[in-house]
Each structure stands twice: as C-alpha cells, then as structure tokens.
Amino acid sequence: DEATDFALWVGNTSGPPAWTSEAIIYHIFLDRFYPGDGKTWMKPENLSGFFGGTLRGVIQKLDYIQSFSFNTLWLSPTFASPSHHGYNSTDYYKVEPRLGTNADLRELIDAAHERGMRIILDFVANHWSSSHPTFQEAQRDLQSPYHDWYLWKRWPQEYETYFGVKELPKLNLKHRPARNYILDCARHWLEKGVDGYRLDYALGPSLDFWADFSRACQAVKPDCWLFGEVVDAAPVQLSYASSMDGALDFLLNRALRKTFANNSWTLEEFEAFLAAHESYFPLAFSRPAFLDNHDMNRFLFTAGGDKDKLKLAALVLYSLSNPPIVYYGTEAGSGQERDVYQNNYGFFEEARLPMRWGGDQCDDLIDYFRRLGALRRKHAVLNHGERRLLHLDSQEKTYAYLRASGQDRVLIALNMSEIPHAITMPASGLDQNAQDRLNGHKVKLSGNDLIVE
Numbered sequence: 001d002e003a004t005d006f007a008l009w010v011g012n013t014s015g016p017p018a019w020t021s022e023a024i025i026y027h028i029f030l031d032r033f034y035p036g037d038g039k040t041w042m043k044p045e046n047l048s049g050f051f052g053g054t055l056r057g058v059i060q061k062l063d064y065i066q067s068f069s070f071n072t073l074w075l076s077p078t079f080a081s082p083s084h085h086g087y088n089s090t091d092y093y094k095v096e097p098r099l100g101t102n103a104d105l106r107e108l109i110d111a112a113h114e115r116g117m118r119i120i121l122d123f124v125a126n127h128w129s130s131s132h133p134t135f136q137e138a139q140r141d142l143q144s145p146y147h148d149w150y151l152w153k154r155w156p157q158e159y160e161t162y163f164g165v166k167e168l169p170k171l172n173l174k175h176r177p178a179r180n181y182i183l184d185c186a187r188h189w190l191e192k193g194v195d196g197y198r199l200d201y202a203l204g205p206s207l208d209f210w211a212d213f214s215r216a217c218q219a220v221k222p223d224c225w226l227f228g229e230v231v232d233a234a235p236v237q238l239s240y241a242s243s244m245d246g247a248l249d250f251l252l253n254r255a256l257r258k259t260f261a262n263n264s265w266t267l268e269e270f271e272a273f274l275a276a277h278e279s280y281f282p283l284a285f286s287r288p289a290f291l292d293n294h295d296m297n298r299f300l301f302t303a304g305g306d307k308d309k310l311k312l313a314a315l316v317l318y319s320l321s322n323p324p325i326v327y328y329g330t331e332a333g334s335g336q337e338r339d340v341y342q343n344n345y346g347f348f349e350e351a352r353l354p355m356r357w358g359g360d361q362c363d364d365l366i367d368y369f370r371r372l373g374a375l376r377r378k379h380a381v382l383n384h385g386e387r388r389l390l391h392l393d394s395q396e397k398t399y400a401y402l403r404a405s406g407q408d409r410v411l412i413a414l415n416m417s418e419i420p421h422a423i424t425m426p427a428s429g430l431d432q433n434a435q436d437r438l439n440g441h442k443v444k445l446s447g448n449d450l451i452v453e
Helices: 018-022 055-060 062-066 102-114 133-140 176-191 207-220 234-242 250-261 267-280 307-319 363-378
Strands: 025-028 072-075 091-095 118-124 152-154 165-169 196-200 225-228 324-327 386-393 398-405 408-415 423-426 443-446 449-452
Touching (some): 055 102, 091 102, 091 176, 102 118, 196 207, 207 225, 207 234, 234 267, 250 267, 250 307, 307 408, 398 423, 408 423
Parallel strands (some): 072 118, 196 225
Antiparallel strands (some): 386 398, 443 449
16 A cells, blocks of 8 residues: 655744735636626637636726725636636646736736735646646657656556546656646746635645645745645645645535525534534634635525525625635626536536626625625624624524624624514623624614614
C-alpha cells in the first residue's frame, strides 16, 4: 500500500488575513455575467457554448456590484481555455482572449483596489487541458522533459485524469519541475495584484503540496487569502488547516438548502447542526459560506421559485460568522429552466445562464440583498461575535439567535410559517431603543421580554 502524505507548515500560525473577516464576496462566472456596454449576449447552439461575458463587463459593473456592499470578487477561471468554464486551461500566464486581455485583468484589479475591494482568482492546481503544450509534447515524445509532469498508466494514451475525463490530465505535483511551475504561476498573479485564490478540487493534490503552495504565496503577499474546494466531511476539511487558510463551507450549504429551500430539515435539526458545526471548527479556520454556485441547482430553483425562502436563507447566511458568498444573479432572482441532475448526470450549465439585467431583475430581491449587505457592513459583530440561541418553536416555525460581542448585539429572528407570529424571548441586554434594522418590523420591550411583531 502507498503511504499517505501529510504536511504541517509550522510557520503557518497567524490564521486567515485580518481583512477576510469583513469579506462579503460576489462570485462571478465570467462568460455569463456581462458582455460589456453596447454588446449583446451571444447565442450559442447549447449551454456549453460561449455567451460572451468579459472582464471589461465586470469593470463596467463595479458600481452595481459595490452597491450591495460586496468588497471581494471571486472570478471564475480567467486563464486561456477552450471551454466556457475555464477549468481546463492551456496557459496559466495568459487571460482567455474571449474574456479580454492580461491588461484588462490588471485594470480590473486596479479598479477594484481603488474602491477598497479585493480580487480572488479561481486556481486549478490538480489538472489542466489535454491541449496544454506540455501535455501535447509529453504524448509525442517519451524522452520529453514534460513526460514526468504527468502520471502515466500506459504511455501515451493511458494516464491519470480528473474523474476519468481524458481531456483533463492530472499533474504529477510530486515531480519538482511540475510543482515549481504551478508555484511560479501562483506567485506571478499575486505579484500582479491578485489578493488570493479559491483552490479548485483541493482534495486532488497532496497536503504537502498545499503547504508548499501556501508558503510560496505568502512569501509574495503575506495577506493573501487561500481557501479550498473540499467537498467532504468536517474532519477532512479541517485536515487542511495546516496548509491553507480554510475551505468553502459545503456542509453549511447543504444544511441551509435542506432547511430553507426544500424543508427536509426541521429548525431543531438545523440548530443542532449549526451548534455542532460552529464548535467543531476553530475560529482560525476560514469557512466562506454560500447558498449556491456553478456546480449545483440555484437555491431559488430548489426552493420552487419561492423568494421568501431565499430571503430567510440569505438572512442566516449574512448573520453567521462565515464570510458570505453570493453567486452572480442570486441577488437578482436568476433562475434556471431544468434540474442540473437530469437522468442522473450533471448538466451544470443549467445553473450558469446569462445574468439578468435591467427590467429582468427582481427589484424586491435586489433591495433585500442591498439591505443585507449594509447590515453586515455596519455591524462588525456579525463577523466575529458569539452566537447564542434565544428562541426555537417548531410548532410555530419561529427561530431566533443573538450575535454578541461586548455591548454590540444583533438579534436575528425568523418566521418560517405562512402566517404572522409574535415572538417573545429574553431581552438579552437589548435596550429600549432596539430597532429592526432590516425590515422595519415593530419591536418592543415588555419587562424582561423582547417582542417582535
């Protein structure tokens, strides 16, 4: 049996960069976001084609993005690639020409920084396109210096891949030249001003590679943010604490969708999960959280188009300590026509339809997400305060918890039923001037009870 690699970077003790605790992230799928002023969407034959979103389009929509208090942009892969999604790159030093130029990316980085915003790139270390020049040469020539960059089962046609996809050969990151190339690519874009990376399929490369990756990145930019896509159990996610800042919170994503989108979890089940989840992960392990992304059904589709369910889930997302992520269009009511899991196969393009603009957007949701962003920006306690359960009534379907740090207190109260309810709970140190900062509901103190109507 082959031994399992493990690594501990002893120098990695500071935790995530301080700025990340205040991050409110907007996840942009570039080909589907905005083609640019004066341009219209392309009309490909199918959803795997190109719709024409560009980096210039993102630059031109920065006012829109910032109006929601988003201060961090996570861009889908920007490097040269034959696909609409970009997770199969052919050149990590070149922006995909359909999306723009290297100069456009630099301009976006500079424009974001001038606004006090950060840029996170999607980085794929595990694999790239079979059209990558190094792989093409390695297949042609057994003596090529790139031969050992890949893991051959039987050269030249059988090799390790990403989940059996022949177009996605897996890199041999134990081979130092291949590893150094990836590290150099990561350093390059940090030197160009990028603020961090979302690390695609972090389960693929070994932990010792990620420790090396983090060390290389922090040597260039000490406050860069590195978080992984680790779709696995909590202990596996936490095993990455020694080699990166954290991981996307897929476990919370599942809990939010089960509780608020399809109602397969009760409030008791959600609270039990949340209490255990929060106590399991240390504060130093960053867990950016989300309701949906490019690889799953949109939340609104799963919720049967019920915008009230989306609002409740978004309120919880924004009121927990995890940095919240909003997938492009979720704030505007974007949907999809079909389930991504048709005939037991993933057609993820269904969740990547072009962004709605203008009159096609849902003004009610736009307004709500703007108020959520303003609320989180104003109350730092939502970034780091402790959470305490105050009220849970399964029969009435009402739920409330407090986020508190010193004298700063924010109460979150939810009603999941279809009828109005008055919720009575301990006042928990709130004063007579307590206000509903989100919806303007009536709030009053009666003795030791806080009553929200």
